[in-house]
Amino acid sequence: DQQVKQNSPSLSVQEGRISILNCDYTNSMFDYFLWYKKYPAEGPTFLISISSIKDKNEDGRFTVFLNKSAKHLSLHIVPSQPGDSAVYFCAASASGTYKYIFGTGTRLKVLA
Amino acid sequence: KAGVTQTPRYLIKTRGQQVTLSCSPISGHRSVSWYQQTPGQGLQFLFEYFSETQRNKGNFPGRFSGRQFSNSRSEMNVSTLELGDSALYLCASRLGYDTGELFFGEGSRLTVL
Numbered sequence: 001d002q003q004v005k006q007n008s009p010s011l012s013v014q015e016g017r018i019s020i021l022n023c024d025y026t027n028s029m030f031d032y033f034l035w036y037k038k039y040p041a042e043g044p045t046f047l048i049s050i051s052s053i054k055d056k057n058e059d060g061r062f063t064v065f066l067n068k069s070a071k072h073l074s075l076h077i078v079p080s081q082p083g084d085s086a087v088y089f090c091a092a093s094a095s096g097t098y099k100y101i102f103g104t105g106t107r108l109k110v111l112a
Numbered sequence: 113k114a115g116v117t118q119t120p121r122y123l124i125k126t127r128g129q130q131v132t133l134s135c136s137p138i139s140g141h142r143s144v145s146w147y148q149q150t151p152g153q154g155l156q157f158l159f160e161y162f163s164e165t166q167r168n169k170g171n172f173p174g175r176f177s178g179r180q181f182s183n184s185r186s187e188m189n190v191s192t193l194e195l196g197d198s199a200l201y202l203c204a205s206r207l208g209y210d211t212g213e214l215f216f217g218e219g220s221r222l223t224v225l
Contacts, residue, residue, distance in 0.1 A: 006154075032211045034213060034214070036216075041218070042218055043116070043204075043215045043216030043217050043218045043219055044155070044202070044214075045201055045216070046213040046214065046215065049213060051211075073172045089154060089155065089157075091209060091214075095210055095211065096210065097155055097168060098143070098160045098162070098167040098168045098210065099145065099157045099160055099170070100145075100157065100214065101157065102147070102154045102155035102156075102157075103154055104152060104153060104154035
């Protein structure tokens with residue numbers, strides 16, 4: 001049972017435009033969410049997080065939106081740059097479980 | 113500040129052998145988690161340790177085991193290797209007791225022949 005789903009395996013966006021990566025979850029106990037970026041042959045790198053008490057968090061070009069009623073979160077990258085081309089994972093955790101559940105990832109390609 | 117260090121980076125084993133992977137967390141981090149990454153499966157949670165105690169375990173067979181030492185370094189062991197164990201094994205550490213971001217190492221890529 002995949003509790004965290006990233007239904008788009010890949011996404012292509014023109015440089016300078018907005019990239020929107022989506023993530024859905026099924027467990028209503030999840031209260032902390034993160035996004036990671038992963039380049040080939042490297043470990044995932046933390047991008048941005050959000051707790052369930054918020055519905056938006058911004059950090060530079062990256063903004064994460066959380067819709068608790070829809071059990072949906074999204075990562076917006078504006079403007080997209082070629083260096084953003086990577087695989088993006090969303091992850092969720094419930095307090096007291098000491099583990100994160102990751103989605104299967106979305107491969108973003110930013111075209112110059 | 114040194115990041116999470118995993119050794120070895122690459123290794124090749126044959127079916128039936130066992131393997132031990134090592135992870136040194138960021139200094140001061142007491143929580144260490146292990147994940148398995150395979151194509152199409154994302155990152156699958158193996159286990160998490162805090163202060164030498166396993167606090168949670170994923171849905172992997174008993175052939176997968178781990179431990180954490182008093183200096184927070186961690187090892188994971190896979191016995192009786194199977195072809196399907198070929199994967200990238202990622203270790204992550206974090207400062208917080210419960211939540212907080214994970215800092216990942218570069219991983220150990222295991223190939224089972």
